[in-house]
Amino acid sequence: MFEILKADLGRKRELYHHHAGFFTRWVKNAMDPGALAVIVYRFGNWGHRLAIPGISQLIACVYLCLKMPIVLGFGIYIPVRAKIGKGFIIHNMNGIFISTGEIGENCTVQQGVTIGAIRPNRWDGKPRPPKIGNNVYLGAGAKVLGDVTIADNVVVGANSVVLTDTPANVTVMGIPARIVSRHAVSDRAYGMPETKKEEQVANS
Amino acid sequence: MFEMIKSDFERKFKAFGLRAEDQGALRYVKLSMELGTQAAVVYRFCRWARGVKIPVIGLIIRIIARMLHLMVMVVAGINIQPYSTIGRGFAIHNFSCIFLLAEKIGDNCTLNQGVTIGNVRGSKHPPILGDNVYVGAGAKILGDVVIGSNVVIAANSLVISNVPDNCTVAGVPARVISRGADSPYLQYTV
Structure with a gap:
């Protein structure tokens, strides 16, 4: 658990605080709402994966006490069974709901992101959550719904709704999400570079 | 600071959430x-606290401001960075996110x-908004955009390019859908 936590906080430190002083890099980095939510999730996930009968329940009790203020106060909900890779960053807070899917490494999640499973029809019991690859940037308010596979190196623009599979190395935007660029420059990922008209037409 | 808080309250008196029979202190x-x-009052306090020059009391005031800001962030989910300069009559309609x-x-x-409303990597400055802007629910205004006056930004839109005066924008990415912004939201001014 500690290696994964070091990878998470280390990535956040490099991306957002590499110019700042000691206090910001080591103390404030771990204290903002997104980082606290990630720490609590890693703790709960570790206890869940441990699977030792008595100790797992004990850890689950402690985890529940920690999780309630995060869910109520910060508005970030990450279930224990979610499989999230190293280097996970939650940037702001509020409105974040991640369901029990798989997320790859180096994912960045902004505020208002929903990664949710849709129940396919009313009589089928099991909801199928999305699978997200490595190096994915989910912009503010992005919603990824259903049985969707997002490949590696994808930038999902702000306020988009992803309902279909996404290939690798693209930028998607819009409702429903369409490919707007074959670059995925995640460092500047906010809105999109100039839309390529041919791609929009071809993909619509 | 107190004039700004009064202007915020006056704007809300005129339009939002009060019935005609409420008068006086009840309002x-x-x-x-x-x-x-x-959250708006706490923002005004934090903004004022940034400019307090007295050495020790200023530090205490800034610590109190920081704690209030964190409380509002946790309880209401509203995070208004004191770096922003906001004019008179600022109204926040609901809360969360x-x-x-x-x-x-x-x-x-x-x-x-x-x-x-935020900046992103590589933008020169955070967004600049004009007077009488109505920002609908779930709208995201990102980057170094300059938005004019008398603008209605529809719900769930994504504004990443400049917006001229007197129009309505909607969509992801936001496009101008109307050149008249005579929406009822813009009538209530202070």
């Missing part, structure tokens, strides 16, 4: 119970829930 009480108003970091916002701005 102040009812409005103070709204989380949006509380509001993040605001802007270079300058003019008078009579209205925010709904889920609004993000």
Whole structure:
């Protein structure tokens, strides 16, 4: 658990605080709402994966006490069974709901992101959550719904709704999400570079 | 600071959430119970606290301001960075998931829930908004955009390019859908 936590906080430190002083890099980095939510999730996930009968329940009790203020106060909900890779960053807070899917490494999640499973029809019991690859940037308010596979190196623009599979190395935007660029420059990922008209037409 | 808080309250008196029969001190009480108003008052306090020059008391005031800011963030989900300069008559309609970091916002701005106004990597400055802007629920204004006056930004839109005066924008990415912004939201000004 500690290696994964070091990878998470280390990535956040490099991306957002590499110019700042000691206090910001080591103390404030771990204290903002997104980082606290990630720490609590890693703790709960570790206890869940441990699977030792008595100790797992004990850890689950402690985890529940920690999780309630995060869910109520910060508005970030990450279930224990979610499989999230190293280097996970939650940037702001509020409105974040991640369901029990798989997320790859180096994912960045902004505020208002929903990664949710849709129940396919009313009589089928099991909801199928999305699978997200490595190096994915989910912009503010992005919603990824259903049985969707997002490949590696994808930038999902702000306020988009992803309902279909996404290939690798693209930028998607819009409702429903369409490919707007074959670059995925995640460092500047906010809105999109100039839309390529041919791609929009071809993909619509 | 107190004039700004008064202007915020006056704007909300005119339009939002009060019935005609509420008069006098009851209006102040009812409005103070709204989380949006509380967040605006805390922002005014934090902004004032940034400029206090007295050495020791200034530090204490800034610590109190920081704690109030964190409390509002946790309880209401409204995070207004004190770097922003916001004009008079600032109204926050609902609460939750509001993040605001802007270079300058003019008078009579209205925010709904889920609004993000922020900068991104590589933008020169955070967004600049003019007077009388109504930002609908879930709208995201990102980058170094300059938005004019008398603008209605529809719900769930994504504004990443400049917006001229007197129009309505909607969509992801935001496109101008109307050149008349005579929407009822813009009537209530201070």
